[in-house]
Amino acid sequence: MNNLSDIAVSVEHRAPAQVLAVLTEIDAHLQALADLGTESAIDLRSLPFFPGDYELLKDLLGEGELKATLDSLGPTYIHETRVPGVWWVTHFNEAEEKIAEFIEVTRLPALLQTDAESLQYAPATLAELIGQVKGEHDAS
Amino acid sequence: MRRDETLAAYLQRRGISRRGFLKFCAATASLMALPPGMAPTIAEALGKAKRPSVIWLSFQECTGCTESLTRSHNPTLESLILDAISLDYHHTLQAAAGSAAEEAREHAMEQFKDQYLLIVDGSIPVKHNGVYSTIAGMTNLQMLEETARHAAAIVAVGTCAAYGGIPHANPNPTGAVPVTEIIKDKPIINVPGCPPIPVVITGVLAHYLTFGTIPELDDLHRPLAFYGDTIHDRCYRRTFYDQGKFAKTFDDEGARNGWCLYELGCKGPTTHNACATTKWNNSTSFPIESGHGCLGCSEPDFWDAGSFYKPLSTSTTDLSDWAVGAVVAGAAAGVAAGLYHKVKKSSAVSRHHAVTVDELEDKP
Numbered sequence: 001m002n003n004l005s006d007i008a009v010s011v012e013h014r015a016p017a018q019v020l021a022v023l024t025e026i027d028a029h030l031q032a033l034a035d036l037g038t039e040s041a042i043d044l045r046s047l048p049f050f051p052g053d054y055e056l057l058k059d060l061l062g063e064g065e066l067k068a069t070l071d072s073l074g075p076t077y078i079h080e081t082r083v084p085g086v087w088w089v090t091h092f093n094e095a096e097e098k099i100a101e102f103i104e105v106t107r108l109p110a111l112l113q114t115d116a117e118s119l120q121y122a123p124a125t126l127a128e129l130i131g132q133v134k135g136e137h138d139a140s
Numbered sequence: 141m142r143r144d145e146t147l148a149a150y151l152q153r154r155g156i157s158r159r160g161f162l163k164f165c166a167a168t169a170s171l172m173a174l175p176p177g178m179a180p181t182i183a184e185a186l187g188k189a190k191r192p193s194v195i196w197l198s199f200q201e202c203t204g205c206t207e208s209l210t211r212s213h214n215p216t217l218e219s220l221i222l223d224a225i226s227l228d229y230h231h232t233l234q235a236a237a238g239s240a241a242e243e244a245r246e247h248a249m250e251q252f253k254d255q256y257l258l259i260v261d262g263s264i265p266v267k268h269n270g271v272y273s274t275i276a277g278m279t280n281l282q283m284l285e286e287t288a289r290h291a292a293a294i295v296a297v298g299t300c301a302a303y304g305g306i307p308h309a310n311p312n313p314t315g316a317v318p319v320t321e322i323i324k325d326k327p328i329i330n331v332p333g334c335p336p337i338p339v340v341i342t343g344v345l346a347h348y349l350t351f352g353t354i355p356e357l358d359d360l361h362r363p364l365a366f367y368g369d370t371i372h373d374r375c376y377r378r379t380f381y382d383q384g385k386f387a388k389t390f391d392d393e394g395a396r397n398g399w400c401l402y403e404l405g406c407k408g409p410t411t412h413n414a415c416a417t418t419k420w421n422n423s424t425s426f427p428i429e430s431g432h433g434c435l436g437c438s439e440p441d442f443w444d445a446g447s448f449y450k451p452l453s454t455s456t457t458d459l460s461d462w463a464v465g466a467v468v469a470g471a472a473a474g475v476a477a478g479l480y481h482k483v484k485k486s487s488a489v490s491r492h493h494a495v496t497v498d499e500l501e502d503k504p
Contacts, residue, residue, distance in 0.1 A: 017379070018376075041175075041177065042176070043169075043170050043176050045417070046417050047417065048374045048376045048416050049376060050377075050379075051398070051429070070159055070160075070163065072156060072157050072160030072163060073156060073163055073164060076163055091166065091167055098422065099170075102176055104176075110162060111159055115158045115162075118157070118158050
């Protein structure tokens with residue numbers, strides 16, 4: 001029996017026009033961020049990538065010095081690329097299947113910031129912890 | 141999820157943080173093919189949205205649309221959106237059967253009068269008073285008219301509900317028609333495809349859930365977010381079409397190099413759908429990327445639109461040489477083709493022989 005790998009398939013070499021288009025769009029967003037503070041995002045799901053384009057884009061942008069993982073409704077991986085202000089955000093569900101992916105052009109993605117609503121409950125959470133430690137201290 | 145609970149409150153009760161909620165909204169925006177910047181708007185809308193009642197009616201269908209939806213690869217998002225609606229009636233998914241099932245439908249119709257969302261898959265036969273498909277003693281036609289009367293909106297899922305689909309294909313023995321040919325006084329969203337991409341179905345539901353309105357539609361009642369472009373417009377092989385590089389067979393050098401499949405019958409140029417961007421099986425691939433041309437399954441009458449393997453520029457009938465010459469000549473073409481079809485049809489009718497039950501039983 002022939003193996004699937006015996007079938008000669010090759011991807012014809014071509015200029016990565018899609019990758020160039022995305023990089024150009026990122027450039028425009030970076031300019032808007034620097035000049036006006038405008039934040040933007042590109043939904044990678046909606047782009048008609050040729051096989052290999054996605055990998056090329058990811059390799060080109062690479063990874064910077066900051067990475068973070070959000071653990072809610074499955075993991076979300078966030079890292080700043082080697083281009084400051086350009087972040088790669090990948091959302092997975094609890095079955096580790098990708099559900100969305102974005103390139104965000106921002107000083108800090110919203111997901112990495114503590115929201116105002118959660119901050120309201122923070123003193124109460126901390127008070128509980130302090131009470132716990134105090135109790136242990138007093139008991140000893 | 142409780143009926144009177146908002147989705148935001150439901151997620152919080154399930155222990156999902158604000159960040160998790162924002163993640164859900166970002167993924168939902170992507171699902172609905174909305175700009176990422178809409179996520180905060182979705183968050184605000186979902187913060188107030190309550191749980192709508194949904195009645196799903198299945199008529200002349202193969203259940204492929206339900207299979208597409210339930211086999212989706214986004215269980216978290218999918219289950220949350222499906223949890224967020226109250227699916228009060230669905231033949232395949234409901235536990236109840238018989239009169240209990242019909243009572244559930246009637247109860248939802250009464251309790252949520254003018255508020256429930258009606259989803260339909262399958263075409264509706266109308267020939268001979270609709271006798272070709274009945275449920276609980278009612279024809280599909282009767283059930284649709286009764287249930288649509290107080291629906292807030294109708295979603296016609298799949299090519300059968302949207303255009304008539306395979307049952308509608310020539311000679312259409314049951315008189316199958318789409319929802320739009322029967323219901324004229326309700327907002328209708330067509331979500332065609334054979335089947336539709338699951339995220340497209342969910343995206344439409346998510347839009348209704350989030351905004352309480354139907355999305356912007358084209359002239360065939362299809363959401364522009366998913367059907368605004370043709371496959372050809374967004375196809376990654378478009379560059380080869382523009383360069384005139386076409387695969388001639390399914391295993392030639394052009395096919396192996398991933399060239400355009402136009403000459404192998406691809407209907408991408410005339411087909412509106414999101415396959416080229418949203419893709420299938422959790423964005424794994426779509427027919428063209430897997431090496432097969434688009435069938436055009438989200439367009440009306442795609443089964444009667446000619447061979448799947450002849451290019452769009454080819455006539456849909458096998459004209460003899462002299463007729464082809466007439467086509468090139470121009471004005472005489474219509475007459476020539478019309479005459480040819482008339483002869484062909486007359487010949488077919490005279491050759492037709494109706495098989496009787498006795499004849500069938502006599503056969504070995």
